[in-house]
Amino acid sequence: MKKIFYIIITITFLALLHACTNNTNDDIIKNDSSSTDIAQFPENSTANEEAQTEFDVILESFDPAKKMNVIKAVKAATGLGLKEAMAIVTGAPQVVKEGVSKAYADKLIADITAAGGKVSKR
Numbered sequence: 001m002k003k004i005f006y007i008i009i010t011i012t013f014l015a016l017l018h019a020c021t022n023n024t025n026d027d028i029i030k031n032d033s034s035s036t037d038i039a040q041f042p043e044n045s046t047a048n049e050e051a052q053t054e055f056d057v058i059l060e061s062f063d064p065a066k067k068m069n070v071i072k073a074v075k076a077a078t079g080l081g082l083k084e085a086m087a088i089v090t091g092a093p094q095v096v097k098e099g100v101s102k103a104y105a106d107k108l109i110a111d112i113t114a115a116g117g118k119v120s121k122r
Contacts, residue, residue: 055105055121057097059112062089066116073115077108089117 057077062070067089074096075085088094096119097108109119 053101054099055102056095057100057105057108057112058120058122059088059092059094059096060118060120061092062118063116069115070112070117073112073117077111092117 059070059074071082071085071089074080074088075082077096078085078088080088088096096112097105100108102121105121109121112119
């Protein structure tokens with residue numbers, strides 16, 4: 001009876017393992033992990049941030065009392081006109097700048113945050 005129970009548990013485990021990993025049974029038996037993509041499983045978010053070279057700076061929200069300061073900071077950061085900068089601020093959340101380096105993104109975040117905006121990078 002114990003052997004039958006052990007066989008049923010083993011088969012169930014292998015079936016679940018196969019369903020979770022999208023590998024063939026041959027890969028599981030051989031312990032071949034070459035078919036799984038390691039990039040699917042990042043270790044942590046800081047590893048992704050270090051590997052990423054370009055960032056998008058996004059204005060999430062802003063303090064309504066400091067709206068003009070945020071508009072000025074966005075205008076200075078983007079080089080756009082007053083009307084375009086105002087459209088970005090009033091339409092938050094919006095992308096302020098795309099494809100910038102980490103150092104430049106951090107500088108933009110500091111400038112806009114100091115002006116009264118809540119900014120993130122992606």
